[in-house]
Amino acid sequence: MDYVPRVADNPVGLNTTAPGPSGPRSRGGPSVFENRSATSSKPDARTEQLAAIAEACPEAMIACSCSGRIEACNAGTSRVFGGSQMAGRSVSDLITLGHRAEFTQFLQEAVCGKAVTLYRTLGQHDDGHFISLSVSLAPLRGPGGVVTGVGVVARDVTALRQAEEEAERGRQELVEREATLQQALVALRKSHEEVKRTQLQLVQAAKLDSVGRLAAGVAHEVKNPLAMILAGTEYLISLQSAAGGSAASGAPAAEPVLRDIRAAVDRATGVIRGLLSYAAATELEASEADVHTVIEQSLLLAQHALKSGRVRIEREFDSGLPKLRMDVQKIEQVFINLLINAIDAMPDGGTLAIRSRRKQLTAADQSVGHRATDPLRVGESVVLVAFEDSGTGIPDESLMRIFDPFYTTKPTGKGTGLGLAVSRTIVSLHGGTIWASNRPEGGAVFTVVLRSVTQ
Amino acid sequence: MERKKRILLIDDEPGFTRLMKLNLEANGAYEVQVENDGRKAVAAARAWRPDLIFLDVIMPDIDGGQVAAELHAEPGLRHIPIVFLTAVVSKNEVVKRGDVIGGQTFLAKPVTVADVVNTIEKFAA
Numbered sequence: 331m332d333y334v335p336r337v338a339d340n341p342v343g344l345n346t347t348a349p350g351p352s353g354p355r356s357r358g359g360p361s362v363f364e365n366r367s368a369t370s371s372k373p374d375a376r377t378e379q380l381a382a383i384a385e386a387c388p389e390a391m392i393a394c395s396c397s398g399r400i401e402a403c404n405a406g407t408s409r410v411f412g413g414s415q416m417a418g419r420s421v422s423d424l425i426t427l428g429h430r431a432e433f434t435q436f437l438q439e440a441v442c443g444k445a446v447t448l449y450r451t452l453g454q455h456d457d458g459h460f461i462s463l464s465v466s467l468a469p470l471r472g473p474g475g476v477v478t479g480v481g482v483v484a485r486d487v488t489a490l491r492q493a494e495e496e497a498e499r500g501r502q503e504l505v506e507r508e509a510t511l512q513q514a515l516v517a518l519r520k521s522h523e524e525v526k527r528t529q530l531q532l533v534q535a536a537k538l539d540s541v542g543r544l545a546a547g548v549a550h551e552v553k554n555p556l557a558m559i560l561a562g563t564e565y566l567i568s569l570q571s572a573a574g575g576s577a578a579s580g581a582p583a584a585e586p587v588l589r590d591i592r593a594a595v596d597r598a599t600g601v602i603r604g605l606l607s608y609a610a611a612t613e614l615e616a617s618e619a620d621v622h623t624v625i626e627q628s629l630l631l632a633q634h635a636l637k638s639g640r641v642r643i644e645r646e647f648d649s650g651l652p653k654l655r656m657d658v659q660k661i662e663q664v665f666i667n668l669l670i671n672a673i674d675a676m677p678d679g680g681t682l683a684i685r686s687r688r689k690q691l692t693a694a695d696q697s698v699g700h701r702a703t704d705p706l707r708v709g710e711s712v713v714l715v716a717f718e719d720s721g722t723g724i725p726d727e728s729l730m731r732i733f734d735p736f737y738t739t740k741p742t743g744k745g746t747g748l749g750l751a752v753s754r755t756i757v758s759l760h761g762g763t764i765w766a767s768n769r770p771e772g773g774a775v776f777t778v779v780l781r782s783v784t785q
Numbered sequence: 786m787e788r789k790k791r792i793l794l795i796d797d798e799p800g801f802t803r804l805m806k807l808n809l810e811a812n813g814a815y816e817v818q819v820e821n822d823g824r825k826a827v828a829a830a831r832a833w834r835p836d837l838i839f840l841d842v843i844m845p846d847i848d849g850g851q852v853a854a855e856l857h858a859e860p861g862l863r864h865i866p867i868v869f870l871t872a873v874v875s876k877n878e879v880v881k882r883g884d885v886i887g888g889q890t891f892l893a894k895p896v897t898v899a900d901v902v903n904t905i906e907k908f909a910a
Contacts, residue, residue, distance in 0.1 A: 553872035554798050557894035561804035564898045568811050599895055 392482040393470060394421045396441045398434070401479065410463075410486045412456030421482055426452045426460060433465070440467040440480040453484065462491035549602055556602075560595045563588050614657040614759055621654050621661075621713060621780065622647050625684060628665035635670060640679025648687045651713055652782050660756045661780075664764075667749040668717045668776050675721030675774060683718040688782070706763055711782045718775040723768040732766050753778075789816045790909050793835035795826040795852065796870065797844040801894075805839075808898045815905065823847040827855045830862050837909035839892075839901075842871040866908040868892060870901075 384391050390407035394400050403416045411424050425433045429451045436446045445468040453461040464485045472478035570585045629636070629643060636643065672682045689695075691710045706712065724732060733754045750766075757764045762780040769775050792815050794802045802819040809815045820829040823844040830838060838856070842849035849869055856862045869891035890908070892900055 549872065551872075553894045554801060557872065557896060558798065558800045558804055560895040560897065561801060561808055565804055565807045565811065568808065568898075572811070595895055 390484040395479050424453050426454050436467050440469050443469050461486050462488040556595050563591045616655050616657050618653045619658050624661050628662050632666050632669040635673050639673035641673050642681045644683040646685040654780050664753040664756050667753045672719040675719050680720035685716045713780050716775050716777045720773045724774045791835040792817045793838045794819045796841035797821050826852045838867045839870040840867050
C-alpha cells in the first residue's frame with residue numbers, strides 16, 4: 331500500500347494515508363482537520379483548536395475514504411481499539427465479523443450522503459477483546475459538497491453496556507422477587523383462609539362441645555316426660571281398643587289423636603337421639619362384616635320410606651369385595667341417613683343407584699394425603715360405596731357446608747341438620763371419609779370410603 | 786291358673802311408674818309394684834320377691850348402680866334379673882355400670898309397652 335505519512339500537514343499527529351482510489355489529493359485526504367489553507371504549511375489557530383479537541387476526545391474519530399480505508403484518526407482511536415498503525419487499514423476491520431455487514435451498509439449510506447447517529451455495535455480491540463461501541467457515521471464533503479469520504483466517531487460504551495446489563499439483571503431480579511413476593515402473598519392468603527377455617531372449626535367444636543354437654547344434661551329431663559307421655563298414650567290406646575273402638579268410648583276422634591301424640595313422641599325422641607349420637611363421644615363395636623349385607627339391611631329398614639317416596643333402587647355391587655371391619659349398626663345408620671336424604675332429594679320419586687367397588691387411592695382422590703396423620707393415604711386399598719340419586723343435585727354453596735352440624739337444606743321440622751354430620755363422624759371413627767358431589771348428568775352422589783380390613 | 790309374674794318398678798318418676806303399672810296390669814299377666822325411693826328398693830325387693838326388677842339409673846340419693854350392687858350382694862335377691870330402664874342416653878355408660886353390677890340389659894326411655902313386655906318375657910323366669 332502506498333502509505334505516505336504527512337506529518338507536517340498533520341499538526342495533531344493524525345495517521346494519514348496517501349490519496350486513495352478516489353484520486354490524488356493535495357493533503358492526506360479528507361479529515362476532520364480539513365479546515366486549513368491549502369497553501370499554508372502551518373495550521374491556523376482554529377485548526378489547532380479543533381485538533382486539540384479531537385486529540386483530547388476519548389472517542390475514536392476516524393476519517394476514511396469512500397471505500398472505507400482509514401486516512402486519518404485521532405489518538406482516541408488507539409485508546410479505543412489499541413494498536414498504533416491505523417492509517418491504511420479498512421475501517422470495517424475494527425468491527426467484529428458478525429456486525430461488519432451492517433457497518434458496511436451504514437458506511438455506504440454515509441457515502442451516499444446519509445448520516446447515521448449513535449448506533450450500537452460491537453468492535454474488536456487490537457488485543458482481541460470485544461468492545462461495545464456507539465458509532466456515528468457522517469459523510470465528509472469536499473469542495474462543491476461532493477462526498478469525499480466518511481467521518482466515523484466510535485465511543486467505547488462497554489462500561490455503559492455492562493452497567494445496562496447489570497441494571498437489566500437487577501430488573502430481572504426485581505421481577506423475580508416480585509413474583510416470589512406474589513407467591514408468598516398467595517400462600518399467605520391461603521394460610522389466612524386456613525386459619526379462618528380452623529377458627530371456624532374450633533368455634534364449631536366449642537359449640538358442639540357445649541351442645542353435647544347441654545344435650546346430655548337435658549336428655550334425661552326431656553326423655554322422662556316423653557316416657558310418661560308415651561306410656562300414657564299407649565295406655566289410652568289400649569283402653570280404646572279394649573272398649574271395642576271409638577264409638578263405645580264416647581270419644582270418636584280420640585284414637586287418631588292418640589296416635590298423633592305417639593308419633594310426636596317418636597319424632598321428639600328421634601331428634602334427641604340424633605343430637606346425642608352426634609355429641610356423645612362414641613366408641614365403636616367393630617366386627618368384620620360384609621358391606622353388601624349392611625346395605626341390604628339398611629334398604630330393608632328404609633323400605634317403607636323408599637316405597638312411599640317412589641324411589642327405585644339400582645344395585646351395582648362388586649362381588650369381590652373384602653370384608654370390612656366396622657360397627658355394623660353405626661354404618662347402617664350412615665347408609666340409612668344417605669337413603670333418607672336421597673328420598674328427600676327426589677320429592678317426585680326417582681332412581682337411586684348404589685354402587686360398590688374396591689379402589690387403590692391416588693393423590694387425585696379427595697381427602698387423601700401422604701402424611702401418616704392423613705386419614706386415608708395414597709396407595710391405600712379402600713372400598714367405596716356410592717349413593718347416586720337422580721334429584722336436582724346440591725347447590726355449590728351448600729356442598730361446602732353440607733356436613734356441618736345443624737346445616738340443613740330441608741324445610742323446618744323435616745331435618746335436624748345432624749344426619750350428615752353424624753354420618754361423617756361415624757365414618758371418621760372408622761378411619762374413612764365421606765364425599766359429596768354433583769353428577770354431571772344431574773343429581774348428587776355421596777361416597778362413603780371405608781378402609782379394607784387387610785390394611 | 787299360672788301365677789302372675791311379679792314386676793318391681795324402681796324409678797323416682799311417680800308419673801312414669803303409675804302409667805307403666807297401668808299398662809302392665811292392663812296386659813293381665815303381671816303384678817306390678819312401684820318404688821319411687823331408691824333407698825327403699827332393696828327392702829321392697831326383699832319383702833316382695835319379684836320375678837324381675839326394672840331399675841332406673843339416675844335417682845336422687847342413690848343411683849341404680851348402687852341399688853343393683855346391693856341387690857346382687859344379697860344371696861336371696863341375687864338371682865332376680867335386673868333390667869335398667871333409663872333415660873341415660875349413652876349405651877356405654879349403662880354397659881359400664883352394668884358390667885360392674887351384673888345388670889342384665891337395659892331399655893332406653895321413652896320405651897314402648899311392647900318392648901317392656903318382650904323384655905319381661907325374655908328375662909323373667
